Amino acid sequence: xxxxxxxxxxxxxxxxxxxxxxxxxxxxxxxxxxxxxxxxxxxxxxxxxxxxxxxxxxxxxxxxxxxxxxxxxxxxxxxxxxxxxxxxxxxxxxxxxxxxxxxxxxxxxxxxxxxxxxxxxxxxxxxxxxxxxxxxxxxxxxxxxxxxxxxxxxxxxxxxxxxxxxxxxxxxxxxxxxxxxxxxxxxxxxxxxxxxxxxxxxxxxxxxxxxxxxxxxxxxxxxxxxxxxxxxxxxxxxxxxxxxxxxxxxxxxxxxxxxxxxxxxxxxxxxxxxxxxxxxxxxxxxxxxxxxxxxxxxxxxxxxxxxxxxxxxxxxxxxxxxxxxxxxxxxxxxxxxxxxxxxxxxxxxxxxxxxxxxxxxxxxxxxxxxxxxxxxxxxxxxxxxxxxxxxxxxxxxxxxxxxxxxxxxxxxxxxxxxxxxxxxxxxxxxxxxxxxxxxxxxxxxxxxxxxxxxxxx
Amino acid sequence: xxxxxxxxxxxxxxxxxxxxxxxxxxxxxxxxxxxxxxxxxxxxxxxxxxxxxxxxxxxxxxxxxxxxxxxxxxxxxxxxxxxxxxxxxxxxxxxxxxxxxxxxxxxxxxx
Ligand SMILES: [Zn+2]
Numbered sequence: 001x002x003x004x005x006x007x008x009x010x011x012x013x014x015x016x017x018x019x020x021x022x023x024x025x026x027x028x029x030x031x032x033x034x035x036x037x038x039x040x041x042x043x044x045x046x047x048x049x050x051x052x053x054x055x056x057x058x059x060x061x062x063x064x065x066x067x068x069x070x071x072x073x074x075x076x077x078x079x080x081x082x083x084x085x086x087x088x089x090x091x092x093x094x095x096x097x098x099x100x101x102x103x104x105x106x107x108x109x110x111x112x113x114x115x116x117x118x119x120x121x122x123x124x125x126x127x128x129x130x131x132x133x134x135x136x137x138x139x140x141x142x143x144x145x146x147x148x149x150x151x152x153x154x155x156x157x158x159x160x161x162x163x164x165x166x167x168x169x170x171x172x173x174x175x176x177x178x179x180x181x182x183x184x185x186x187x188x189x190x191x192x193x194x195x196x197x198x199x200x201x202x203x204x205x206x207x208x209x210x211x212x213x214x215x216x217x218x219x220x221x222x223x224x225x226x227x228x229x230x231x232x233x234x235x236x237x238x239x240x241x242x243x244x245x246x247x248x249x250x251x252x253x254x255x256x257x258x259x260x261x262x263x264x265x266x267x268x269x270x271x272x273x274x275x276x277x278x279x280x281x282x283x284x285x286x287x288x289x290x291x292x293x294x295x296x297x298x299x300x301x302x303x304x305x306x307x308x309x310x311x312x313x314x315x316x317x318x319x320x321x322x323x324x325x326x327x328x329x330x331x332x333x334x335x336x337x338x339x340x341x342x343x344x345x346x347x348x349x350x351x352x353x354x355x356x357x358x359x360x361x362x363x364x365x366x367x368x369x370x371x372x373x374x375x376x377x378x379x380x381x382x383x384x385x386x387x388x389x390x391x392x393x394x395x396x397x398x399x400x401x402x403x404x405x406x407x408x409x410x411x412x413x414x415x416x417x418x419x420x421x422x423x424x425x426x427x428x429x430x431x432x433x434x435x436x437x438x439x440x441x442x443x444x445x446x447x448x449x450x451x452x453x454x455x456x457x
Numbered sequence: 458x459x460x461x462x463x464x465x466x467x468x469x470x471x472x473x474x475x476x477x478x479x480x481x482x483x484x485x486x487x488x489x490x491x492x493x494x495x496x497x498x499x500x501x502x503x504x505x506x507x508x509x510x511x512x513x514x515x516x517x518x519x520x521x522x523x524x525x526x527x528x529x530x531x532x533x534x535x536x537x538x539x540x541x542x543x544x545x546x547x548x549x550x551x552x553x554x555x556x557x558x559x560x561x562x563x564x565x566x567x568x
Contacts, residue, residue: 093568095568096568097568098568183568184566184568185566185567185568186566187564187566190564190566207568208564208565208566208567208568209565209567209568210496210565210566210567211496211567213495213496213565214565215496215562215564215565230539230564231537231564233536233537234537235497235533235534235536235537235563235564236533236537238533239497239533239534239537239563240566241497241566241567242566242567243567243568246567248567253567253568279539279562281495281562283495286505290544290560291544292539292541292544292545292546292560292562293541293544293545293546294539294546295546
């Protein structure tokens with residue numbers, strides 16, 4: 001630049017020359033840009049016309065690639081996958097059963113996956129509720145499960161229902177879905193979900209697991225029976241055990257949950273024979289799977305029978321907890337109150353008596369395998385079930401102590417949560433023991449109020 | 458994976474043992490029925506299975522009566538269980554045959 005010297009005229013000329021050159025270059029750029037745009041558009045059109053002509057099946061190239069192993073299955077194929085992509089499935093419960101159900105349903109490409117649960121992820125869930133990870137401890141299970149599902153398959157619409165499914169909201173929620181998966185852990189919910197599915201005409205894939213056993217069946221499908229057809233009378237409370245009381249081997253709900261996902265997929269994709277009118281019984285201990293043929297629909301069934309008068313209104317007002325005598329809140333399961341206050345002490349009171357060296361015997365009435373998990377020092381394990389035959393053992397322990405200490409010894413009874421200890425104290429008082437007290441709230445209260453390092457389970 | 462074939466086995470055996478017994482009822486030997494327990498029924502009996510000897514011509518209901526008198530604790534689940542004979546639902550009036558298998562299946566509710 002400026003090579004032409006400092007003569008203003010020469011500079012002026014040079015500027016004009018460069019400006020004209022610039023205009024020429026700009027025109028050229030504009031021309032090339034429009035040519036490029038045209039070519040790209042033509043190319044896109046070409047690509048889309050070539051790929052959409054064999055792709056009238058409605059699957060995008062990404063879907064074809066993602067679900068290719070499904071598409072390769074002759075009995076499943078494009079039709080099965082398309083049905084699946086159009087389906088919406090509600091999973092009730094994001095626990096041991098719901099974990100594999102939700103993960104497989106997300107992975108396999110259902111159109112819409114709803115998850116309903118009101119619980120929080122806890123450390124003692126993780127051995128079986130494999131959808132949750134440590135970072136989600138303390139957070140809602142629904143949030144954790146939905147995030148896991150979205151991470152597996154971002155093309156699935158995952159709907160979070162962060163609430164308990166109850167008679168009051170069930171019709172609203174369930175009506176938005178084609179298929180319901182019962183992955184709950186309690187009897188009142190099972191009756192409620194079955195009734196709701198009968199009212200709304202939805203197939204219900206029901207699974208259950210406890211200990212080393214699992215059960216699986218499909219209710220209310222193609223004229224098959226509903227839960228009430230099979231179990232018109234709810235079992236007594238003593239027969240309704242929970243994983244939190246009875247334990248469960250982590251993989252057992254996993255197996256049943258996988259089978260629930262399978263049944264839901266079969267129904268959604270319209271392949272095979274869903275497990276309706278049959279129940280699969282899984283026995284992990286003996287490595288056996290049996291399939292039992294069930295009764296058909298009961299004409300007398302209160303929900304789906306011929307003369308059923310069950311309406312939406314009746315359903316919403318039905319008290320399932322009262323019907324099954326089973327409370328859904330943990331809090332109300334705690335407060336059995338068999339004994340007068342004078343027969344009970346708090347865990348803090350007991351701690352004081354320990355510190356004062358009060359001569360006493362502490363009987364722990366939990367089952368032996370609970371006692372092995374953790375126990376208070378110097379406690380004596382006499383499970384409630386054997387209390388009747390062990391009365392002499394307690395008597396002799398008390399008299400031995402009275403001999404050595406020279407003063408009367410008292411008897412304290414403890415259990416896990418403070419219910420069985422009350423039953424034991426009542427029994428002991430009726431059998432001649434006078435100085436006997438129940439420790440309120442059991443070991444859980446000891447851990448909460450006295451010793452935060454005491455293990456809870 | 459399933460044991461469905463066992464139904465056929467059990468039935469087959471039952472049929473062959475029944476064939477020659479066209480005698481009067483009094484002469485017929487008692488029939489032996491295998492009872493299998495599931496879930497809560499296992500806890501209550503402490504067993505996975507047991508065997509019952511009942512008079513020939515007994516029904517599933519007769520078997521249950523005998524079972525409940527042997528294991529009174531089973532009363533707890535009496536009104537809430539599935540009864541299956543040779544892995545199939547049957548009315549309680551069904552007559553049991555020698556070597557039949559009766560399953561006591563209370564519902565599980567855990568998850
Ligand atoms: Zn029904």
